[in-house]
Amino acid sequence: MNSSEEQKGTAVPPAGEASSPGSVHTGAPEVSKPEVSTLAEPVVQAADPMDSYEDGYPHEPEPAPVGKVETTQAVATLPRRPGGGGKTPPPPPPSGGDGDDDDDDGMLRMSFLEHLEELRNRIIRALMGVAVAFVLSLTYCSQLWDFVSQPAVVALKTLGYKEQNLVQIEPMEAFNIIWFKLPVLCAIFLAAPWILYQVWAFIAPGLYRRERRWAAPFVLGAGGLFIAGGFFAYFVVFRYGLTFLLSIGQGNHVVAMVSMTEYFNLFVNVTMGVGLVFELPVLIFLGVLLRLVTPGFLVRHSRYAILAIFILAAIVTPTPDVFNLMLFAVPMCVLFYFGIFAGYLLVLNREGRRFPWKKTMTIIIPVLLLLGLALYLSITKYGMRLVPHWPFLIR
Numbered sequence: 001m002n003s004s005e006e007q008k009g010t011a012v013p014p015a016g017e018a019s020s021p022g023s024v025h026t027g028a029p030e031v032s033k034p035e036v037s038t039l040a041e042p043v044v045q046a047a048d049p050m051d052s053y054e055d056g057y058p059h060e061p062e063p064a065p066v067g068k069v070e071t072t073q074a075v076a077t078l079p080r081r082p083g084g085g086g087k088t089p090p091p092p093p094p095s096g097g098d099g100d101d102d103d104d105d106g107m108l109r110m111s112f113l114e115h116l117e118e119l120r121n122r123i124i125r126a127l128m129g130v131a132v133a134f135v136l137s138l139t140y141c142s143q144l145w146d147f148v149s150q151p152a153v154v155a156l157k158t159l160g161y162k163e164q165n166l167v168q169i170e171p172m173e174a175f176n177i178i179w180f181k182l183p184v185l186c187a188i189f190l191a192a193p194w195i196l197y198q199v200w201a202f203i204a205p206g207l208y209r210r211e212r213r214w215a216a217p218f219v220l221g222a223g224g225l226f227i228a229g230g231f232f233a234y235f236v237v238f239r240y241g242l243t244f245l246l247s248i249g250q251g252n253h254v255v256a257m258v259s260m261t262e263y264f265n266l267f268v269n270v271t272m273g274v275g276l277v278f279e280l281p282v283l284i285f286l287g288v289l290l291r292l293v294t295p296g297f298l299v300r301h302s303r304y305a306i307l308a309i310f311i312l313a314a315i316v317t318p319t320p321d322v323f324n325l326m327l328f329a330v331p332m333c334v335l336f337y338f339g340i341f342a343g344y345l346l347v348l349n350r351e352g353r354r355f356p357w358k359k360t361m362t363i364i365i366p367v368l369l370l371l372g373l374a375l376y377l378s379i380t381k382y383g384m385r386l387v388p389h390w391p392f393l394i395r
Contacts (some may be wrong), residue, residue, distance in 0.1 A: 118202060118205075119202060122198040122199070122201060122202045123198075125198055126191075126194065126195045126198045129191040129194035129195065129198075130184075130187050130188065130191045130195070131187075132191070133186070133187035133188075133190040133191040134183050134184060134187040136187075136190070137182075137183035137184075137186040137187050137190070138179070138183050141178050141179055141182065141183060142178075144182055144183070144186055145177075145178050145182060148182060148264070148267060149166060149263075151234070151238055151239045151242055151267075152164075152166055152242065152258060152263055153165075154239065154243075155239070155242045155243040155246055156246070156256065156258075158243055159243070159246055159247055159250060159256070161255075161256060166258050166259070166260045166263055167257050167258060167259050167260065168259075168260055169259055169260075169261070170261075173259075173260050173261055174260065177260055177261065177264050181264060181268075182264070185268060185271075185272075188272075189226070189227055189230055189275075192222075192223045192226045192227060193219050193220065193222075193223030196218070196219050196222040196223050196226075197215075197219045200215050200218050200219060207289070210349075210350075211289060214289070214346070218282070218285070221281070221282060221285075221342075222279060222282040225278045225279055225281065225282060225335075226275045226276070226278060226279060227275070228278060229271075229274045229275035229276070229277060229278030229279075230271045230272075230274065230275045232274060232278070232331065233270045233271045233273075233274035233275065234271060236327060237270055237274055237316075237324075237327070237328060238266075238267060238270045238271065240324055240327070241270065241324065242266070244324075246258070270316075273316055274316070274328075277312070277316070277332065278335060280332065280335045280336055280339055281335050281336075281338045281339030281342055282339070283339070284298065284336070284339030284340060284342070284343055285339055285342045285343055285346065287343070288342075288343030288346050288347065289343075289346060293343075294343075294347070295340050295341075295343045295344040295347060298340050298343070299340060302336070302337075302340075305336055306333055306336070309329055309332045309333055309336065310325070310329050312332070313325055313328040313329035313332065316328065375393070378393065382395075383395060
């Protein structure tokens with residue numbers, strides 16, 4: 001073939017188009033043919049909307065945790081954004097509403113320094129309450145001293161002493177005791193509910209929201225038990241203990257001469273010690289509240305607790321006789337089981353159960369009525385009378 005025939009068989013591609021190797025161009029217009037895929041299997045697009053995001057890059061779905069089956073929910077397909085290459089991810093599933101998350105949200109999270117600052121604020125507020133009660137007690141110093149010295153007067157009179165007064169040895173002794181130490185002691189007892197409220201307010205942030213509802217029972221119960229312990233020491237323990245101690249050397253040519261300082265120190269030790277011991281139900285309740293012990297554990301090991309109570313009673317009671325020992329140990333055993341009962345009520349409240357108060361009151365109320373009837377008959381028919389000391393009912 002010559003060069004003219006070669007030019008007729010080939011066509012020059014128009015400007016801007018590149019000729020591919022091995023392609024032949026003719027004068028007729030070129031018809032585009034559909035491309036045939038060389039793959040053996042067709043490409044299947046993933047139906048999961050989480051396979052690709054708007055960035056255009058594919059993302060593999062996260063594997064589900066082992067042993068956990070999640071319920072599928074119908075998710076509406078959102079329209080694509082202009083220019084986006086994928087679908088918008090579905091919103092996260094709603095959290096469960098079992099109530100535990102609400103309790104966790106109610107618990108405050110504080111750092112160590114914040115705890116120290118909170119402790120400082122609570123101590124300052126407690127001291128402010130004691131200061132207010134101290135100012136109120138200063139106006140009744142004379143009446144308070146007559147009330148405090150009355151057991152010593154009764155003990156000296158019982159032992160047959162003509163002089164039934166306390167002795168002042170130092171010049172500042174009366175001023176320090178009557179006008180400073182005695183108002184402080186009275187202020188502590190008066191401000192006990194306020195002090196215990198500050199204690200509760202300090203530990204409350206670490207409790208669940210439903211457990212903070214026990215604030216009022218805690219403050220009233222703890223404050224009432226502390227004051228009741230002080231009265232029990234004054235009317236029962238201290239009177240019999242002081243009479244016994246003053247009578248020990250009476251038959252050996254010993255005359256009792258009681259100093260104001262020694263007497264008041266013994267009075268403070270007994271009243272404050274018994275008042276703190278009466279907080280045993282509160283300690284048991286706090287142990288159950290903080291999940292340190294359970295009522296079942298305390299009941300199973302109650303014999304060891306009773307043994308410890310009798311040992312403590314033998315140490316605290318100033319007299320070695322069994323009567324005064326039982327006089328102190330029996331109320332402590334009752335308070336121990338009362339604390340277990342309070343912890344049991346707390347456990348029932350956690351489990352959503354209720355104590356059968358109606359059935360219990362059908363037993364307690366008749367017993368109280370019988371005791372009241374017996375007291376009324378003993379006073380009106382048998383000539384008994386009430387006295388402000390043990391056994392509180394004499395002929």
